[in-house]
Amino acid sequence: MKALVAFILLVQLPIHKAVPAAPPAPLGCDDPESEAAAEVAVDYINSHSHHGYKFTLNTIDNIRVLPQGPNKEIIFLELDLLETTCHILSPTPLANCTVRSFTDHAVEGDCDVKLQKVNGQLSVLASKCHSHADSSEDILQLCPDCPLLITLNDTEVLATVTESLNVYNGKSTGAYLKLLEIGRAKMQYHPAHVVFVEFAVAATNCSAAEANVEACHLLPDDQSDFGFCTATKVIRPSQDLQVNCQLYGHQPGVTYSPPGQATSGLVPGVVQGFTNHNLRLSHNNPLASESFSSEFSASMLPAKSVARRAVAGVAQHDKVPRPVGFVPPPPCPGKIRHFKI
Structure with a gap:
């Protein structure tokens, strides 16, 4: 009898189904x-x-x-x-x-x-x-006279970089600098014909004042001193060249990967007429x-x-209990931090 009563009470207990998390x-x-x-x-x-x-x-x-x-x-x-x-x-x-x-x-x-x-x-x-x-069309719509990117192996670009580095080394009292790579080049045609270049450089074991170019070598990794130059060359209406270079000083652990069979400091994949270094080369x-x-x-x-x-x-999961005030995340893409191209 006691067993029967216990069974009846057990059956009458509420059954709680597990609610999935x-x-x-x-x-x-x-x-x-x-x-x-x-x-x-x-x-x-x-x-x-x-x-x-x-x-x-x-x-x-x-x-x-x-x-x-x-x-x-x-x-x-x-x-x-x-x-x-x-x-x-x-x-x-x-x-x-x-x-x-x-x-x-x-x-x-x-x-x-x-x-x-x-x-x-x-x-x-x-x-x-x-x-x-x-x-280029997007730029010109907003700024018709703005300089535009041109290929890194353009003849005027190569000539401007070479001349700029020669001028800087000719006036420098520091180390003789060698070209690592051309980073960027732009051309403006109106109202003046102007070439803008940016290029990475590195110090050699020679001083600029006493450099024997053939005997100058880049410093070893544990002494490396990289730098960056910008130059502006006005071709017309009258010629003018402005060059500015900055050496960063030795940075432990920072090295530059030579591009192998490069031409005028250009990565081989860029020599074919590209206007920018593609991240695909490294990633x-x-x-x-x-x-x-x-x-x-x-x-x-x-x-x-x-x-x-x-x-x-x-x-x-609309049948799954959600916390009070649950709001689904905003859709992607997220916010634009600068501007959209």
Whole structure:
């Protein structure tokens, strides 16, 4: 009898079904976690670039987070970057580097970056980038007389760089400088014909005053002293040349990767007539893209945009209890920090 009563009471107990825990909300492109990952990615891109200029973040286009177990995630980022005026050899912190203005003929970088986050620590696994200059038509619509980027191997550019370096070395009381690479070149035709060039240099073991050019060699890595020059050459109506060079001083751990069979300080891929150093030369790992990731291919469905995933996530889990005041993350892409090309 006691057993029967106990059974009846047990049957009458309320049955509580386990409520599944709410899955983590997808990140929005302007969330602090997304911006932290983007900062690590941009630092990696700049520190692993071998030519050209430092880039800064303009927009986070997309973010995808793939849980990999306790305290571990894989993060895929799609970033829009903008070129700054700081060469990669410059010791100037990125935060102090000026973003090239639209009328300075801006260069945009598009990057896919794969990161991992383990116990809260972010690190980059792969990067893939491409950079390109804004169209000349866009610049001329806003500023008809602005100088425009021209190919780095243009004959007037090469002549201006050679003349500028010779003039500077001829007046210098310091080390004899050699050309590393031409970083940028612009031409203006109206109201005057002017060539603008920027180029990276390095000190040699010779003094400029006593240089035997054939015997001058770049300093070894543990003594290296890199620098940067800008020059403006007016060709018409009257000729004039202004040159300014700055040596940075030795920076431990900072090295320059020689471009191999280069012509006049140009990376081989640039000699073919390009107007800017392409980030692809330093960042071209297909695993950086979500669609090429082995982890993604093996364990996930085809990628969706963050905006679609956010909406789909809310729809799929609308029966799952959400915290009071829950708001889905904003869609991607995120905010534009400078200007859109």
